[in-house]
Amino acid sequence: MKRLDTWFACALEACCAAEGVRPCMAFFAVVDDERMRELNRETRGVDSATDVLSYPAVSYPPGKTARDCPRRLGAAYDPEFGKPNLGDVFLSMDRVRRQAMEYGHSVTREAVFLAVHASLHLLGYDHMEEEERAKMRAMEDIVMERLGIGRNPMDEHLFLRACEALENAYAPYSQYKVGACLLCEDGREFLGCNIENASYGATICAERAAVSAAVAQGARRFTAIAIAGEKGDSWPCGICRQVLNEFSVEMRVIVGQKGGAFDVVPLSELLPRSFGPGDLEQQGESQNG
Numbered sequence: 001m002k003r004l005d006t007w008f009a010c011a012l013e014a015c016c017a018a019e020g021v022r023p024c025m026a027f028f029a030v031v032d033d034e035r036m037r038e039l040n041r042e043t044r045g046v047d048s049a050t051d052v053l054s055y056p057a058v059s060y061p062p063g064k065t066a067r068d069c070p071r072r073l074g075a076a077y078d079p080e081f082g083k084p085n086l087g088d089v090f091l092s093m094d095r096v097r098r099q100a101m102e103y104g105h106s107v108t109r110e111a112v113f114l115a116v117h118a119s120l121h122l123l124g125y126d127h128m129e130e131e132e133r134a135k136m137r138a139m140e141d142i143v144m145e146r147l148g149i150g151r152n153p154m155d156e157h158l159f160l161r162a163c164e165a166l167e168n169a170y171a172p173y174s175q176y177k178v179g180a181c182l183l184c185e186d187g188r189e190f191l192g193c194n195i196e197n198a199s200y201g202a203t204i205c206a207e208r209a210a211v212s213a214a215v216a217q218g219a220r221r222f223t224a225i226a227i228a229g230e231k232g233d234s235w236p237c238g239i240c241r242q243v244l245n246e247f248s249v250e251m252r253v254i255v256g257q258k259g260g261a262f263d264v265v266p267l268s269e270l271l272p273r274s275f276g277p278g279d280l281e282q283q284g285e286s287q288n289g
Contacts, residue, residue, distance in 0.1 A: 004030065004111055008089075011115040012122075014143045019123050021066045021073060026086045026122055028115065036092040051095040054118040057087035065124035086122035089115065100261035105156065106254075107261050109149050116143045155254050155264055158183055158226035161191065163258045165206065166228050169193035173200075177230040179258075180206035182214050185221035190214040207240040211247070222247045226254040226262070233257055241271040249274060 008028040016024050031039075033049040040046045040053065058076045060066070066073050076084040091114050100110040120139055127133040158181045166179030173196050180192040192210025196203045204212075207227060214222070225244065227234050233255050236244065244251060249268050256262025268274070 004108070007108065007112045008115045010147060011112055011143070012086075012119045014146045015116060015119040015123060015139075016066075018139060018142050018146065019065065019067050021070075021123070023083055024066075024073070024076075024086045024122075025078065025081045025083045026119065027088045029088070029090050030093050031090055033092050033094040036090060036095070039090055049092055049095065051092055051099060052114040052118045053090045054121040055088045056122050056124075057085050058122070058124075060124035069124070086119075089118040089122070091115065091118070097261060101259075105152075105261070106256075106263045108263050108265075110261070112147060112149050113140070113144060116140055116147075152264075154183070155224070155226070155252065155262070158189070158224060159228060159254050159256060159262050161189060162206075162226040162228035162254075165191040165193050165210075166230055166258055167193075169206070169230075170195045172196060173198075176234075178206040178234045179228045180210040181226045182207075182210040182222055183224040183226075184214060184219045185223055186219070188214070188217070188219060190217070190219070205237060205240050206234075207236050208243050211243055220247060222251050224252040224254060228256060228258045228262075230258055233263070236270065241267065242274070245271050245274045245276050249276060 005028065012026055013023055016022065036053065037047065037049040040048060040050055058066070058072050060069050060072065073084050076086065078085040091111060096111045096114065097107055100107045103110065117140060120136055125132070125136040125139060127136050161181035162179045164179065165181060166177045169177035169179060171177050171194055178194045182190045182192065184190070190210050190213040192206045192208070192213060194204065194206045195209060207225060210225065227236065235255055236253065244267055251267050252264055253267050253270060254262050254264050
């Protein structure tokens with residue numbers, strides 16, 4: 001799974017590319033609401049927490065952004081990093097989680113969006129006036145699209161269906177219900193839930209239940225699976241990851257807790273250097289050759 005610090009670096013890089021300036025650097029820190037409130041009070045005189053704060057190291061003339069001020073950007077060059085230093089960014093993870101839940105998308109998407117928003121502030125963008133706000137919003141849309149992390153209504157739909165499937169789970173031993181919704185390449189959706197057994201080894205996970213239902217109906221190509229846990233995020237176990245890998249290494253895996261936010265990652269990040277059907281085909285070709 002891509003770490004947040006990697007996402008933040010990608011967000012800043014994409015912002016610089018969209019702005020048309022050379023790569024820059026900035027310091028990103030994740031804090032809680034209490035620390036964010038302290039920072040807001042100490043630096044802005046506002047005694048409350050907020051989602052993100054940016055502290056630019058470069059000042060731009062009114063109405064200008066980094067692309068208009070190459071000399072000012074050059075003056076911020078940091079020899080230690082070999083790039084201009086744009087400043088510091090602080091994000092409240094407490095706010096990130098709450099806002100992701102409120103807006104119905106992943107925690108990662110919310111954190112990356114705030115990193116993009118803050119990076120644009122460091123590049124001279126603002127939203128105090130309507131014209132400025134429209135300009136900044138357009139840049140945010142461009143950057144989020146480049147990052148490939150735009151809002152996906154289908155992910156939200158699949159997660160809600162997984163939450164519905166969770167209600168049918170049979171979990172008398174763990175009391176931990178899990179539901180899944182599998183999306184096929186042809187648009188069909190199949191639900192699954194965990195089915196426990198007194199002989200623990202006979203227990204079936206929600207993911208494999210959904211795959212079994214799909215395969216029984218002739219489906220073989222899958223593009224996404226949503227998994228909802230009743231008491232927390234329910235990432236696929238090792239066996240489920242291998243079963244999913246049999247059908248698509250790049251399917252989207254959408255995971256979250258019922259009633260909360262969810263995260264989205266490609267299966268390849270959950271099962272790196274995986275062994276699948278392609279490996280057997282290569283072995284067969286080698287033996288036949």
